[in-house]
Amino acid sequence: MKKDFVVGLIGGIINGIIASAMVVQGIIIGAYPLWAIEAIVKNIIAINIIWGIIFAILYSKFYRSIPGKGIWKGLVYGLMLYFLSNIYWFSYVLAYGDPSFITALMPFIVGIWVWIVYGFMLGILYEKVIIK
Amino acid sequence: MEKSYLMGMIAGAIAGIADGVVSTFGNSLGAIIGLWPYIEGEFTISFFLTHIIANLTWNILWGIVFGFAFAMVYDCIPSKGIKKGLIFSLLFYFLLADIRTSQILFGWSAFGEGILTLAKAFAWTGFFASITYGAVLGYLYKPSK
Numbered sequence: 718m719k720k721d722f723v724v725g726l727i728g729g730i731i732n733g734i735i736a737s738a739m740v741v742q743g744i745i746i747g748a749y750p751l752w753a754i755e756a757i758v759k760n761i762i763a764i765n766i767i768w769g770i771i772f773a774i775l776y777s778k779f780y781r782s783i784p785g786k787g788i789w790k791g792l793v794y795g796l797m798l799y800f801l802s803n804i805y806w807f808s809y810v811l812a813y814g815d816p817s818f819i820t821a822l823m824p825f826i827v828g829i830w831v832w833i834v835y836g837f838m839l840g841i842l843y844e845k846v847i848i849k
Numbered sequence: 850m851e852k853s854y855l856m857g858m859i860a861g862a863i864a865g866i867a868d869g870v871v872s873t874f875g876n877s878l879g880a881i882i883g884l885w886p887y888i889e890g891e892f893t894i895s896f897f898l899t900h901i902i903a904n905l906t907w908n909i910l911w912g913i914v915f916g917f918a919f920a921m922v923y924d925c926i927p928s929k930g931i932k933k934g935l936i937f938s939l940l941f942y943f944l945l946a947d948i949r950t951s952q953i954l955f956g957w958s959a960f961g962e963g964i965l966t967l968a969k970a971f972a973w974t975g976f977f978a979s980i981t982y983g984a985v986l987g988y989l990y991k992p993s994k
Contacts (some may be wrong), residue, residue, distance in 0.1 A: 764952055775940070784921040800920065801941065804969075805911065806950035812907050 720772060721777045725840045732835045733762035740828040762787020769835065772798060775837055777847065790841035795836015796829075803828040851902040852993040854920045861916015862909050864934075864985035867959055869908035871981040873901045875974035884973055908978070918985060923992055934987020938979045947975025 740761060744751060775796055776783075785793045807825040877897075880887050888896070919937050926933050954968035 762897045768949065771944075779925045782925050792851070797918075798945070801914070801945055802949050806953065809950070809967075810904065810909075818959050 721774045723833050724777075724830045724839065724846055725770035726766065728773050728835055728839045728840060729766035731830060731838050733765035733791045734794025735831045737832050739831065742827070745766050772835075772840055773843075776843065783849075787844055788830075788837065791838070791840015791843060792833065792836045794839065795832040798836070799829055799832035803832070854917055854925070856993060857916040857918075857923075857990055858913045859916070859987035860986050861912040861914070861919065863912075863989055864982045865909035866905060867914020867985045868912060868978045868982040869905035870901065871895070872904045872908060872974050872978045875977045876970060878898070878971060879973050884969050887917040887963070907983025908982075912944075912982065913969075915946075915982070919986055919990060920992070923990075928956025931984050934990065935980065935983040935984070938986065942982055943975055943979035945969045947960075947979060951975070971979065 744754065766815075772794075776791070780790070783790045783794050783797075803825055867884070876894070879885055916940075918941060919934070922937070923933070926937050928936060950970040951968045954964050954971065
């Protein structure tokens with residue numbers, strides 16, 4: 718459990734940094750207003766660290782059920798999370814409409830990279846720290 | 850495709866129907882108790898019918914997806930029967946999908962009141978809907994041996 722927590726913490730920090738970089742990119746290309754920087758500090762980094770820990774603990778609990786082997790398990794897991802989380806709420810926006818479509822579109826497009834990197838990092842860390 | 854996955858998808862679709870009905874009433878209840886403002890014409894029959902059809906469609910589709918996921922992780926979930934379904938649903942449907950969505954939307958609530966309402970709706974309605982979904986899924990799903 719302690720190791721899961723450490724792996725999750727590292728994965729969560731990485732997740733937070735990538736997600737923040739994506740929002741900064743969004744600000745640069747004009748998709749987000751400048752005040753979104755505040756959201757990065759208040760929301761994205763902190764919350765992604767927390768989610769990173771939760772998802773890492775879930776990963777260890779459901780490790781046996783995830784398809785693939787070794788590091789690839791992490792990637793599959795990351796893509797599963799992308800599907801059940803980002804695609805889930807993007808589909809809601811598509812189905813029901815949203816006052817600000819761009820807020821949903823950005824995590825849909827850039828979110829996949831966040832989850833791929835998170836999944837890979839989790840897979841590597843899990844194999845090196847937990848399994849060994 | 851393995852039979853147990855197919856069973857999970859079928860059970861998930863049926864649980865999605867229950868989920869869709871509860872979501873519709875949950876949304877209206879949220880407006881009644883003042884969690885978010887009324888939508889114009891919220892309590893008319895045409896609004897209700899449109900709403901329930903949309904909710905049923907969306908929840909059946911996601912019910913199939915989560916039913917498939919349930920069949921995948923079935924052996925790793927503690928307990929059995931309805932309890933198993935509830936644990937899965939609260940963990941994956943409510944925590945991963947609904948609460949995470951709600952949290953992301955709260956983060957962007959400065960974009961407008963509509964986003965804040967959505968964030969509240971995912972947390973409020975999602976809780977009751979996921980309990981219903983999990984109970985029905987757990988009751989209906991029987992893994993093939």
